[in-house]
Amino acid sequence: MDFQVLKDSVYSSPAFVLDEIEITRVLDILAELRTQCGCKVLYSIKSLPFSAVMDMALPFVDGFSVSSLFEARLADEVLAGQGSIHLTTPGIRHDELDELSSLCSYISFNSLTQYQRYAEAAQTQTSIGLRVNPKLSFLQDERFDPCRQHSKLGVAIDDLSRSICLDQIQGLHIHNIFSATDFRPLIKTIDQLRQHFGVELAQLEWLNIGGGYLFGQIEDHRPFVELVNKLIHDFGVEVYIEPGKGVVGRAGYLVATVLDSFVSDGETIVILDTSVNHNPEVFEYQRQPELHEHDPDGQYTAILAGCTCLAGDVFGQYRFKEPLEVGDKVVFKNVGAYTLIKANRFNGYNLPDIYLSNALRVKKLKHYDYQNYRRQWVVD
Ligand SMILES: Cc1ncc(COP(=O)(O)O)c(C=O)c1O
Numbered sequence: 001m002d003f004q005v006l007k008d009s010v011y012s013s014p015a016f017v018l019d020e021i022e023i024t025r026v027l028d029i030l031a032e033l034r035t036q037c038g039c040k041v042l043y044s045i046k047s048l049p050f051s052a053v054m055d056m057a058l059p060f061v062d063g064f065s066v067s068s069l070f071e072a073r074l075a076d077e078v079l080a081g082q083g084s085i086h087l088t089t090p091g092i093r094h095d096e097l098d099e100l101s102s103l104c105s106y107i108s109f110n111s112l113t114q115y116q117r118y119a120e121a122a123q124t125q126t127s128i129g130l131r132v133n134p135k136l137s138f139l140q141d142e143r144f145d146p147c148r149q150h151s152k153l154g155v156a157i158d159d160l161s162r163s164i165c166l167d168q169i170q171g172l173h174i175h176n177i178f179s180a181t182d183f184r185p186l187i188k189t190i191d192q193l194r195q196h197f198g199v200e201l202a203q204l205e206w207l208n209i210g211g212g213y214l215f216g217q218i219e220d221h222r223p224f225v226e227l228v229n230k231l232i233h234d235f236g237v238e239v240y241i242e243p244g245k246g247v248v249g250r251a252g253y254l255v256a257t258v259l260d261s262f263v264s265d266g267e268t269i270v271i272l273d274t275s276v277n278h279n280p281e282v283f284e285y286q287r288q289p290e291l292h293e294h295d296p297d298g299q300y301t302a303i304l305a306g307c308t309c310l311a312g313d314v315f316g317q318y319r320f321k322e323p324l325e326v327g328d329k330v331v332f333k334n335v336g337a338y339t340l341i342k343a344n345r346f347n348g349y350n351l352p353d354i355y356l357s358n359a360l361r362v363k364k365l366k367h368y369d370y371q372n373y374r375r376q377w378v379v380d
Pocket residue numbers: 044047065088175177178179210211212213242243244245246337
């Protein structure tokens with residue numbers, strides 16, 4: 001990405017810019033894996049359910065993975081019959097089951113009780129699976145760990161093998177990692193499955209090994225290819241992956257402009273025309289996003305803060321070669337996933353315009369205006 005171009009006046013501010021070249025680079029890698037080992041690839045739209053990204057993914061994927069009725073409807077609209085929709089969620093509602101079953105060709109129930117309640121009705125239209133909790137934690141922070149103590153995500157592997165014969169279902173779904181940059185967790189997870197179920201796995205039609213792996217940042221895909229080849233060879237199952245962040249994470253930039261700069265208790269505070277509204281995980285997880293202009297050796301420091309009334313609406317302290325001035329632009333990097341989808345208009349600040357950029361052109365794809373805000377808040 002050319003950062004000078006990002007700061008050009010061609011973009012309004014704040015702007016959320018998607019890098020088409022980076023998205024295509026990752027999709028190419030996924031397509032290559034598809035050919036090398038026959039795995040099936042889904043884009044997990046929860047990370048960024050933006051139709052332009054879904055359209056881009058279409059030629060490279062076998063479908064989309066979704067978590068709700070609205071995601072399923074959107075996936076169906078974009079796919080227009082060109083791929084399958086796979087659902088797993090703890091939140092299936094009775095009144096949505098019919099529509100979900102007709103939209104989703106694969107449903108992985110999250111619990112045995114959900115399975116008992118809905119499988120019979122759903123299975124006439126859809127392939128039925130269970131989400132299994134392999135009871136292997138790889139994450140330090142339990143807020144992200146689907147295998148944490150008292151997990152709400154999936155059936156504990158011991159309970160599953162005790163309660164169900166795999167010939168009663170068509171598939172298993174696992175998702176137990178976040179932002180992994182090697183395949184060791186996957187290898188251990190599959191070992192765990194093999195130990196519990198052994199040859200019974202051959203009774204399954206499919207195994208969905210979830211998202212969580214940053215395929216575009218992993219150099220050596222051979223362990224993945226070997227593992228999938230072996231699963232297919234040993235058990236004759238179809239193997240699905242469903243990355244989200246892996247597809248869009250590094251392809252998103254948030255461009256913002258300095259509105260004000262002043263000193264507070266001896267520290268320079270820089271107010272931007274964006275806020276944690278546009279990247280709520282910064283506040284939720286107290287995580288400092290990467291900033292292109294940050295220079296670890298820079299002699300000027302400043303705390304970059306958002307423009308809302310929330311005292312903790314702060315991105316963090318960064319260092320700069322030159323002090324930031326009102327009107328300067330800054331760029332947050334690697335903010336493609338789980339940002340815009342969680343974005344909000346708290347304090348009445350608008351959402352950023354969304355652009356798609358490649359080597360040849362920049363295209364504005366979306367602009368929100370007062371009417372969008374008004375529709376949300378004025379009584380019907
Ligand atoms: C069931 C499931 N599949 C796929 C994903 C996508 O994961 P990621 O965006 O980390 O690749 C998630 C993320 O929470 C998930 O819960």
